[in-house]
Amino acid sequence: MNWISNVVRPKLNSFLNRREVPENLWVKCPETGQMVFHKDLEANLFVIPGSGFHMRMDPMSRLRSIFDGGKWFDVALPQVAADPLKFRDEKRYTDRLKDARAKTGAQDAVKVGYGKLEGLPVTIAVQDFGFMGGSLGMAAGDAVVTGLETAVSRGTPFIMFACGGGMRMQEGILSLMQMPRTTCAVQELREAKLPYIVVLTNPTTGGITASYAMLGDVQIAEPGALICFAGPRVIEQTIREKLPEGFQRAEYLLDHGMVDMVVHRHDMRATLARLCRLLTRAPQPVRETIEPAGEVPALPAAAPPAPASA
Structure with missing residues (x-):
């Protein structure tokens, strides 16, 4: 027992x-x-x-790190046909979408938010590599266009965190059409004289690089990000030559004039705020002055004693 x-x-x-x-x-x-x-x-x-x-950062973490207090308003995105071409490879496209939505908790690869960055209203879109490699289909294209239109209607700068492997092959020509659609939306933002700032994250490739990701007024890249149309392995196999060290990485593109700056993630929020204020001619935020520690203001002089009564 x-x-x-x-x-x-x-x-x-x-x-x-x-x-x-x-x-x-x-x-x-x-x-x-x-x-x-x-x-x-x-x-x-x-x-x-x-x-x-x-x-890589998921969209929620990215938006929390940029908006004041980590708070923002989600921009409602239009609904699109789930599987317009009835595409099937190893599995059905609808099943792939279900798996990606269950994995990420998002409806598609792009999330758009509206809020304040150091007190300045901004509209931000973030592309999620975790959702089918951040590929651009009709839903993601509509999200980018909606974000740009929201920036125009609210009169705010538009910040795009680009990331992805290109167009979504399961949607064929409908996916490719998102390239001219997003380009036209960027032009509308430009005609409204509002800033368009692009942050290129790892990786930004294919049709994403060939459309809205390289049309910013200011092109920022995160350190070490792969930014290209065709990847280095494809190029090496095509030309049969060894590519330079760091080819198509953010620092290489900065040296060759393809991006304006490479910014560490810890400095990203302050850099974006400074650029938005510069491009919109907005005043600097008023900061409260704090007296240095250890200095105590002088007390008022003591009143003379009252004369004693007889």
């Missing part, structure tokens, strides 16, 4: 009460192999502390 209660029962209880360890509890740096606790990585804006490698 003691053997059952002292040995068998504890083993059964430990087996039944075993807790699952989350898969994303630790994150490995792709460059150095450094293991970082997920909560620490999230608090550091998904930048590896040791190497400075910029991991």
Whole structure:
């Protein structure tokens, strides 16, 4: 009886009460192999502390890091046909969409928000690589166009965080048509004399680079981001030559005049706010002056004592 209660029962209880360890509890740096606790990585804006490698950010984390107080209003996006071409490869396109929506909790690859950045109203769109590689289909194209139209109607700068592998092949020509549609919407923003700032994140490739991602008034890139139309492996196989070190990375493009600046993620919010104020000629935010610590204002002089009564 003691053997059952002292040995068998504890083993059964430990087996039944075993807790699952989350898969994303630790994150490995792709460059150095450094293991970082997920909560620490999230608090550091998904930048590896040791190497400075910029991991991908989901749209919610990105918007929280830019808007004042991490608060904004979601811009309602139009509904589009789920599978206009009835496309099927290894699995049906509708099934792929269901899987991507369950994985990310989003309806498609682009999320748009309206809020304030250091007190200045702005409209921001973020592309999510986690949703089918950030590919651009009708829904994502409509989201970009809606974001640009919202910026025009509200008279705000438009900031685009571009990311993705190109056009969505499951939508064929309907996907390719998003390139001229988004380009026309950018032109409408330009005619309204409102700033268009693009932040190129890793990776920004294909038709995304060939349309709205390279039309900004200011082109910003995150460190180490891959920015190209065709990837370096495809180019090497085509020309049969070894490409230069760092080819098509953000720093290489900065050296060759393709982007205006490479900005660390920790400095991104301040840089965007400064650019928006510069391009809209908005006044600098008023900051309250705080008296230096240790200095105490002088007390008023004491009143003379009242004369004693007789």
